[in-house]
Amino acid sequence: MTRCENVWVAAEDASDYAALVAVARDLGACATAVWMGDEQGLDAVRGSGAGAVIHLAGGALVEDGAQVLAQLAAERTPDALLVAPTKRMRLLGACVAARRGACVMSDATSLSVDEEGALRAERMVYGGGAVTVERGVSAFVVAVPCAALLASKAAEAAEAPGAAGDAGASCAVETFAVQPGSSGIRLVERRAREVDAVNLSAARNIVSVGRGFAAEEDLALAYELARAVGAEVGCTRPVAEGSKWMARERYIGVSGAMLTPNLFIAVGVSGQVQHMVGATGAKVVVAVNKDKGAPVFKQADFGIVGDLYDVVPRLVAELER
Ligand SMILES: Cc1cc2nc3c(=O)[nH]c(=O)nc-3n(C[C@H](O)[C@H](O)[C@H](O)COP(=O)(O)OP(=O)(O)OC[C@H]3O[C@@H](n4cnc5c(N)ncnc54)[C@H](O)[C@@H]3O)c2cc1C
The missing domain is CATH 3.40.50.620 (HUPs)
Structure with a gap:
């Protein structure tokens, strides 16, 4: 029984x-x-x-x-x-x-x-x-x-x-x-949530943004890089849920989107497993991080140790040459 x-x-x-x-x-x-x-x-x-x-x-x-x-x-x-x-x-x-x-x-x-x-x-x-x-x-x-x-x-x-x-x-x-309000919570208004219509899963290339970016306006650098390689921009969870610089729909990892892009460029991302598991299906992983001991380099096919504020503009310039 x-x-x-x-x-x-x-x-x-x-x-x-x-x-x-x-x-x-x-x-x-x-x-x-x-x-x-x-x-x-x-x-x-x-x-x-x-x-x-x-x-x-x-x-x-x-x-x-x-x-x-x-x-x-x-x-x-x-x-x-x-x-x-x-x-x-x-x-x-x-x-x-x-x-x-x-x-x-x-x-x-x-x-x-x-x-x-x-x-x-x-x-x-x-x-x-x-x-x-x-x-x-x-x-x-x-x-x-x-x-x-x-x-x-x-x-x-x-x-x-x-x-x-x-x-x-x-x-x-x-x-x-069911009696409305019986739980002590009263429904005051219904409003459609504004959602970011991005579909990261469909993107061939991804630029993933991490907390290495010091300010929200600096994300323009990531968007420039994304434009140069034809990528969508995603991020780590703290960038979406902590700083709220990006919509929740854009964060990648175990509790976010799981991706299989051709190219995944992680910029200012430490490479914790909860994030990188979302990129294990990527064909090529590139990492830019100023800390040569950052875990992201273990999963990267190509790694650039350097300050993203120096490296990303140079990458964009090279790609657009
Ligand atoms: C249950 C659970 C679930 C989680 N799920 C997810 C998930 O789905 N997705 C997710 O992303 N996270 C998730 N996390 C959080 C995850 O563990 C990490 O904390 C998070 O991914 C780290 O984000 P980050 O790399 O942006 O920040 P950090 O770990 O702070 O790393 C920032 C990196 O930027 C580098 N850096 C700083 N300045 C520069 C610069 N100027 N140039 C170059 N590099 C620089 C630093 O060296 C550092 O490596 C989860 C955590 C838990 C506990």
Whole structure:
């Protein structure tokens, strides 16, 4: 008898349910889908292969829905809640876990049930350099399967057509009203976030900017170099999230974009593994750093030890000659 017989799954996008249901099935569980979206999406969720659907209707905020879900979890004692690896679903999982005192297993590359019936998750750490194994010790566990795991399950689910549709036809839906503001957070206004439309993954060449740049206006040097080699400009996390000189969409690495460009030029970048893992797919890596001991040189095919304020203008001049 495992402790993973009754698993709830939640996603923002109805098309993500089939993969989550497949993960739950691999655990030997019957999946119940938790849906916070509209009626239109509900039909797709019903057809995802889940045995039942809990529809949280009427609440605009995840925090409000989480209140209702945590209460339901207390009454119905599911073994686990699997949430899709999106910001809102991570928030849902975290809020429910906090209310239920549950273990949270984040970004699991694999999920299984051990011989004692506990949920077991593997997760990559140190930028993919090692794997950690975690065991859920609470009666109710919240787990976040990583995007790669869900993508492989989605492919498997797509290869087995029919099963999901059959289950959806008879799938029961229970609707629970969510009271807006019940979590104590009031929605005042909705405004579209301004996003930088850059697609670094599609760029053939990348110039990556690090904290070696002393001032925001100096980034003009990086843009000049990028123009000279036909590159997009990306950055390290501190440049985006610390100094906020660039949009979040532009930072590269384990928690940002993972790239496979022809040419990756790291300028004023120390080369910590969390950043460089985003460039391991690059064909040629060039580094400019004034510290000859900087880790970036270990991964570079060509390295220039020097001050970027001296080196970059000279590189641009040479390239434009
Ligand atoms: C859980 C976790 C996840 C993370 N995820 C990411 C991630 O996805 N992406 C990411 O980028 N980081 C990530 N980080 C942060 C990462 O560990 C590094 O701190 C970060 O990448 C360092 O950024 P940097 O190279 O710009 O700055 P620094 O490490 O400060 O390096 C600046 C470099 O510039 C050089 N320099 C200074 N002045 C000049 C000059 N005038 N000319 C030439 N060189 C100069 C210095 O010698 C130094 O090597 C993560 C960290 C953690 C803990």
